[in-house]
Amino acid sequence: MNSHDYAHSIVFVFKKGSIRVKQHHTDLELIGTGRSACVFRIKGTKKVIKIFPPQFIHIAQVESDIYRLLTHIDYFPTVYETGPNFLTMDYIKGDTLFSCLNKGIPINENHIKEVEHILELVRKTGLNPSDIHLRNIIITPDNKIKMIDVARFKQQKHCTQWEDLKNAYDRYYKHRFFPKRLPEFLLNFIAALYKRKLLVLNLANKKKVSG
Known part of the structure; x- marks a missing residue:
């Protein structure tokens, strides 16, 4: 399973203005929900995938571009793959x-x-x-x-x-x-x-x- 498939497995719903996940691939473990995206740990790896619902996919590109500018600063996670609605990066333990x-x-x-x-x-x-x-x-x-x-x-x-x-x-x-x-x-x-x-x-x- 690749990141694109994982990203397309997500079914989002919105309740009282907040993001909720109705469905996701069994390889994914939901570990965080923000204002514009949800973060899943990819089981059996040291990576997470941050997935944006349709109305926030423009933020995925913005965030991808910013992480690219920060690649020389090791205080931020390494980004391995990006797509129209997702970023796959390091899982930060702590x-x-x-x-x-x-x-x-x-x-x-x-x-x-x-x-x-x-x-x-x-x-x-x-x-x-x-x-x-x-x-x-x-x-x-x-x-x-x-x-x-x-x-x-x-x-x-x-x-x-x-x-x-x-x-x-x-x-x-x-x-x-x-x-x-x-x-x-x-x-x-x-x-x-x-x-x-x-x-x-x-x-x-x-x-x-x-x-």
Whole structure:
């Protein structure tokens, strides 16, 4: 079975504006669902295939082009094959920062500095790293950082999401009494408030709002 066949085996449905998978090949194990694609691990391999439903297939080409620009930066997965609606790439073993917060796995300052280093390398390619969130930063078993989901790295506007996360890390997470393990529902609630601009994490912005 090749990647094209796997990609065409998927039957998507949409429920309340979210992607759902109704059917997929038995070789595939669903491991992630995002706003515009689903990710499956290909059983018996160290690869995943990211598949986009029809209304989002244009993003597949965008993301493929961006990964091509990042091939010299080993903090990103290697892409082996692309098609009209899919990308086949490395399976990255580890825990996302979201999972670390949920499980109580420590996130230290070296992890934050490593993300900063990666983003600087991306900027040097002429891209604008955007939409950096807890689910697209992974701490691997050897305590290294890997990043995924680069489709928005070509957008022009300035994205403050990573800056806001750093501010939250410095202001809250590093506090000795801050709980290092948080339930998933609370993390999702905080993310929803942030997305709706009901939660301000950027300290500079907060001063402007309150002033």
